[in-house]
Amino acid sequence: MEKNSKKSALHEKDGIPQPESFSQSALEKVVRSRKIQPGSEELVNGILAGDIAALSRAITLVESTNVTHLAKANEIINACLPHANKSVRIGITGVPGVGKSTFIEAFGKHLTSLGKKVAVLAVDPSSTISHGSILGDKTRMEELVKDKNAYIRPSASGETLGGVARKTRETIILCEAAGFDTIVIETVGVGQSETAVHSMVDFFLLLKISGAGDELQGIKRGIMEMADAIVINKADGDNINKAKLAKTEFNRALHLFPAKSSGWIPTVSTCSAYEKTGIDAVWQTISDYLELVKTNHYFEEKRKDQNQYWMMETINEQLKNNFYHHPEIIALLEQNKKAVQNDELSPFAAAMILLEKYFK
Structure with a gap:
């Protein structure tokens, strides 16, 4: 019996072959450019001009453990130092799930709408098993990452205390030299990292949520004593009344602690980062704090103490x-x-x- 040579109706017709998925010449150009490492002076000039690419490359050098990179990073930091210290440094912490990334995005967008230039330094926890980090903060801050007046830099915590002992402090200096007037530092929210972040910021904000037994933490010392303001997030929908109740509980807890040397009385407020309500009030609180501590000279004294501490x-x-x-x-x-x-x-x-x- 002759084999049926008739093609099936389901066969695929010959079409135009698919082009290469990438251009070979473009690839070679990228490889060549990556081999050319810019010098310290070139990176410093780029940072002072507000070049984000130069800033990112410099931060990578700061985060590197390579000895030659460390020497180059120190040159860049020293050159940028005279152009730093002209920003407001805000530390934001809270337990995982409190909505830090959502809050920072809403907060950052509010600041850029006021004409501020915002740099977000997000510390992502590293695995003790694989030593890797997800570094997904840019993904979670979809709107802020597209804002031309914002810069988001996620960094792995590594083995240092909260990932800030060797990296974040220097990164702040570079961001300030690049013209960012508001630096937001997001902690990993797992305990000791808050202490390190508190020692490098002007204002320390503690995010809380209600209805999760979190109110009981209000009577504990440590993190509560460091906070300049407590903001209860996710105050929306059916959670509004719970948030108001939590606000009352935290206000009572704050009265148990001694007065701050800054003369500032910590505040408690509610907000919804999802609905973007109460965000303007948070910035107003920070502004009121800055006005007070700059008037009584606590701002300058605290920064001097922080410099000594980090030395x-x-x-x-x-x-x-x-x-x-x-x-x-x-x-x-x-x-x-x-x-x-x-x-x-x-x-x-x-x-x-x-x-x-x-x-x-």
């Missing part, structure tokens, strides 16, 4: 880094770890052996 932190970090990268310590550390695990040495004795070896 000491940098020394501590560098000493720690040098210790763990010392060739003799690396080998001895592994030996002592095993000795401690096998109960042959106490942790304290093992530590003293390592320190004595390092300081010889």
Whole structure:
């Protein structure tokens, strides 16, 4: 029996072949441009001119652990320092799920509508297992990322305290030199990172939500004492009355704490970042605070104290880094770890052996 050579009605007709998915010449051009690394002076000039590409490249150098990158980053920071310190630095924290990204986007859009230039430095938690980070803040701030007067830079927290000990502080300086007059720092919201952020901002904002047992945290010290304002987010829909009740509870809790050395009395307010209500009141609160602390000179004194604090932190970090990268310590550390695990040495004795070896 002859094989039926008739084509099926479902066969695909021959068409125009698909073009290459990319241009080879364009690819080669990109590769060549990436190999050309701009010098420190070129990056500084770009930053001072408000070039976002230059700013981003400089921040990447600051975040790098490469020794040659660190030296270059220090040159850039020192050159930008005379052009910094002309912004308002706002720290924003809150537990995961409180709506920090949504709030910052609504808050940032409000500020740009007032003619402000806003830089958002978002610290994203790094995994202790894979050491990776999602860095999805730009995705969550769809409107703000398209605003020409806004700049969003997500950074991985890494192994440092909240990811701010070595990176965020220097990044603030670069953003200020680039002309951003309002710097917003979003913490990872997991405890100790708030302490680090508080030590580098002028105003510390604590975001809360109602109806999740969160009101009980109002009677705890620590984070509550650091806050210059508490804002209860998601005050919309059926949650409005719960938010008002939470506001009352937090106001009562604030009376338990001693007065701040700034002379400022922390406030509690409600807002809905989703519906963009109450955002203007938050900025008014910050403006009132700044007017007070600049009048009584607390603003300048706090920044001087912060500079001193970060000098000491940098020394501590560098000493720690040098210790763990010392060739003799690396080998001895592994030996002592095993000795401690096998109960042959106490942790304290093992530590003293390592320190004595390092300081010889």
